Amino acid sequence: MARPEDPAARWRELVEVVEDARSRYYLHDAPTLSDAEYDELYRELEALEAAHPELVSADSPTQSVGGAASTMFAPVEHLARMLSLDNAFSDDELAAWSARVERELGDLPELLCELKVDGLAVDLVYERGRLRSLATRGDGRVGEDVTFNAQFMPAIPAALTGDGGHPVPSLVEVRGEVYFPTAEFDELNAQMLEAGRSPFANARNAGAGTLRQRIDSRQADLEAMRAKGSSTVARLESELDLALQRLASLRLVVHGVGVWEGHEPARQSEAYTALAGWGLPVSDRARVVANLAGVQQFVAFYGEHRHDVEHEIDGVVVKVDELAIQGRLGSTSRAPRWAIAYKYPPEVVRTRLLDIEVNVGRTGRVTPFAVMEPVVVAGSTVSMATLHNQDEVLRKGVLIGDLVFLRKAGDVIPEVLGPVVEERTGAERAFVMPTHCPSCRTELAPAKEGDVDIRCPNTRSCPSQLRERVFHVASRGALDIEGLGFKAAMALLDEGIAGDEGDVLGLTAEELLRSRFFTRDAGGGDRVLTANAEKLLAELATARSRPLWRVIVALSIRHVGPTAAQALAREFGDLDRVAAATTEELAAVDGVGPTIAEAVRDWFGVDWHREVVEKWRAAGVRLAEERAGTGPRPLDGLTVVITGTVEGWSRDGATAAVQERGGKVSGSVSKKTDFVVVGDNPGSKYDKAVSLERPILDAAGFAVLLAEGPDAAREAALAPG
Ligand code: IVH
Numbered sequence: 001m002a003r004p005e006d007p008a009a010r011w012r013e014l015v016e017v018v019e020d021a022r023s024r025y026y027l028h029d030a031p032t033l034s035d036a037e038y039d040e041l042y043r044e045l046e047a048l049e050a051a052h053p054e055l056v057s058a059d060s061p062t063q064s065v066g067g068a069a070s071t072m073f074a075p076v077e078h079l080a081r082m083l084s085l086d087n088a089f090s091d092d093e094l095a096a097w098s099a100r101v102e103r104e105l106g107d108l109p110e111l112l113c114e115l116k117v118d119g120l121a122v123d124l125v126y127e128r129g130r131l132r133s134l135a136t137r138g139d140g141r142v143g144e145d146v147t148f149n150a151q152f153m154p155a156i157p158a159a160l161t162g163d164g165g166h167p168v169p170s171l172v173e174v175r176g177e178v179y180f181p182t183a184e185f186d187e188l189n190a191q192m193l194e195a196g197r198s199p200f201a202n203a204r205n206a207g208a209g210t211l212r213q214r215i216d217s218r219q220a221d222l223e224a225m226r227a228k229g230s231s232t233v234a235r236l237e238s239e240l241d242l243a244l245q246r247l248a249s250l251r252l253v254v255h256g257v258g259v260w261e262g263h264e265p266a267r268q269s270e271a272y273t274a275l276a277g278w279g280l281p282v283s284d285r286a287r288v289v290a291n292l293a294g295v296q297q298f299v300a301f302y303g304e305h306r307h308d309v310e311h312e313i314d315g316v317v318v319k320v321d322e323l324a325i326q327g328r329l330g331s332t333s334r335a336p337r338w339a340i341a342y343k344y345p346p347e348v349v350r351t352r353l354l355d356i357e358v359n360v361g362r363t364g365r366v367t368p369f370a371v372m373e374p375v376v377v378a379g380s381t382v383s384m385a386t387l388h389n390q391d392e393v394l395r396k397g398v399l400i401g402d403l404v405f406l407r408k409a410g411d412v413i414p415e416v417l418g419p420v421v422e423e424r425t426g427a428e429r430a431f432v433m434p435t436h437c438p439s440c441r442t443e444l445a446p447a448k449e450g451d452v453d454i455r456c457p458n459t460r461s462c463p464s465q466l467r468e469r470v471f472h473v474a475s476r477g478a479l480d481i482e483g484l485g486f487k488a489a490m491a492l493l494d495e496g497i498a499g500d501e502g503d504v505l506g507l508t509a510e511e512l513l514r515s516r517f518f519t520r521d522a523g524g525g526d527r528v529l530t531a532n533a534e535k536l537l538a539e540l541a542t543a544r545s546r547p548l549w550r551v552i553v554a555l556s557i558r559h560v561g562p563t564a565a566q567a568l569a570r571e572f573g574d575l576d577r578v579a580a581a582t583t584e585e586l587a588a589v590d591g592v593g594p595t596i597a598e599a600v601r602d603w604f605g606v607d608w609h610r611e612v613v614e615k616w617r618a619a620g621v622r623l624a625e626e627r628a629g630t631g632p633r634p635l636d637g638l639t640v641v642i643t644g645t646v647e648g649w650s651r652d653g654a655t656a657a658v659q660e661r662g663g664k665v666s667g668s669v670s671k672k673t674d675f676v677v678v679g680d681n682p683g684s685k686y687d688k689a690v691s692l693e694r695p696i697l698d699a700a701g702f703a704v705l706l707a708e709g710p711d712a713a714r715e716a717a718l719a720p721g
Helices: 007-027 036-050 091-106 182-194 203-211 215-228 232-249 268-277 293-306 321-329 390-396 463-473 486-494 507-515 529-541 548-554 562-572 575-580 582-588 592-605 608-620 651-660 684-691 700-709 709-715
Strands: 075-076 111-117 121-125 130-136 140-142 170-181 253-262 285-287 312-322 337-345 348-360 365-376 380-387 402-409 415-419 519-521 528-529 639-645 664-666 676-677
Touching: 007 036, 091 293, 091 312, 091 321, 091 337, 111 182, 111 253, 111 293, 111 337, 111 365, 111 415, 111 548, 121 203, 121 253, 130 140, 170 203, 182 203, 203 232, 203 651, 268 321, 285 293, 293 312, 312 562, 312 592, 348 415, 365 390, 365 402, 365 529, 380 700, 463 486, 507 528, 507 529, 528 529, 528 582, 528 700, 548 562, 575 592, 575 608, 582 592, 592 608, 639 651, 639 684, 651 664, 664 676, 676 684
Parallel strands: 639 664, 639 676
Antiparallel strands: 075 140, 111 285, 111 312, 121 130, 121 170, 170 253, 312 337, 348 365, 348 402, 365 380, 402 415, 519 528
């Protein structure tokens, strides 16, 4: 790397990496830097040029919008230049921009806030209302002609419809962003994996790669092969089919106008109304705000709701709304002064994969996980991420020592996306799944032939599994024992206070007094229980009378989480009855099914598992549903489906209210459903209820059902539709 005292050398170095990164991003749809790293290098270049203006030359990346038109497509010259945007990476930078605008104008004009769509910039020209060209941005002056592909994209109107308020101009150039909707992207990547192809790194790449396909030449190839009677026809056909399907998934959101012949609107927000009136897709999330506080509110809102949007966003774009004022502020060669992009903290970063280790879970599953150089992503420091299983490691193609892309979207679990292959030195090495358990040295094996998951068969006494199981008993979804964290679980086992999870619920003060972890020196060599130990004993007493479903979750039966456990508890009401049920009886329970049924049967077939249950029984753990018994059960035998948000009720509350009265709550509407309770924003269950003509209750009808029973509720039901 160039020494800091040699700015010219550092400048050349930065120009080179920035140019290289741009070409990989724009031309090859395969970036090797994260967006955040690119932004940082770009900023350094800007700062260096500000300090040494003599270094700036016309071909510096800071003087252009980035990107270029490849030679794969015919070039199209845009009618007006397509600019880029300056970025703000903090509230301070945003405030500095608004202060500059205010200084320039005397006061701050109204501002239009929009989402910054992380897609592919496009330019559309409509002549006499018909689409003349669809082009990528290219270098901002000349883009790539992808008009041929537009006919396969329902999102791109072939013709604009007239609208009384705003006549369609004889010539109009609009700009927008083409994107791959996140949900479709996830599906596409799953398909790619299934077909044994490598998935796209992100939705933006998938979108860009999809739009920039030469569909015309593929069609021509196919025709030629057909004429020859070649055997590759079927393959080409299916590939073309897939390509067209992908094109059809692309969507567009328009966010600007280049050239507008005729009477132009006065505001950007008005232009959007006109564009929408002609049938162009405009975001309905744009808001005009009066001041910086309004902008900050918008930024904060979408910072929270970033993943509720159907496409990826990487920030918020703030624009001066009035077009005349935009004109007064003008633009640099690269970006307008009347707009700024506020960028959210990065959700994808690069870091070094230091090692791949394995963890043995509570059901014996051995999962590899990535150990990485700690890195801040989406606001928190991450140094580990699960890799699920050996297949996943192979599929991601990561080697130990690789530089990897790491993603953490909002609160979501960190995920290694894949390696930066270009950065390999040759010193990387492949991960090898251990043949023996790292915890107890037992030979590992798949539970069943063909399973991807490898397990440690020493389920009873593998220290790692034991620890995880004891820890799980205390977890929030199980018996919720706050005082029994991972360290406490380890101490109980390591000090021999508990032999396994069976011993935990009946722990006594005497037993805890034998522990170092749960006691402290009271002077004179006497040891007394710590406050935490006292707390744990109190919590254990509460845990012993938790609802049956929590006890079932605490048993660590494979595949049995809260949903299945609730179904079992509801249906059988008693753990002994669950233990005695046949696989068929178990599988018949709504919400259980054959896999879970088999896992439950297998579990109760193991003698030490039954010993755990007996130890819990002896400790006084309640192993049966506490029947309200005394209360009336007006909903006995009835099945109710709840959909949407029912006013005045949480989902759990509404479910419990039905169950307390003897009713069953089901997740799907069928002919056997007695009532469908419909709140705000109901899903497809509402439509199903209508088509199956099931009685539909609103919040008021639900109240009648609970208070007066099914007959009264049938009368209160809404007419279908
Ligand atoms: S306006 C002259 N609005 O972000 C101003 N751009 O980083 C042109 N982008 O090249 C851009 N969402 O492709 C604008 N709501 C939005 C946008 C948006 C995404 C893209 C656009 C631009 C890039 C700059």
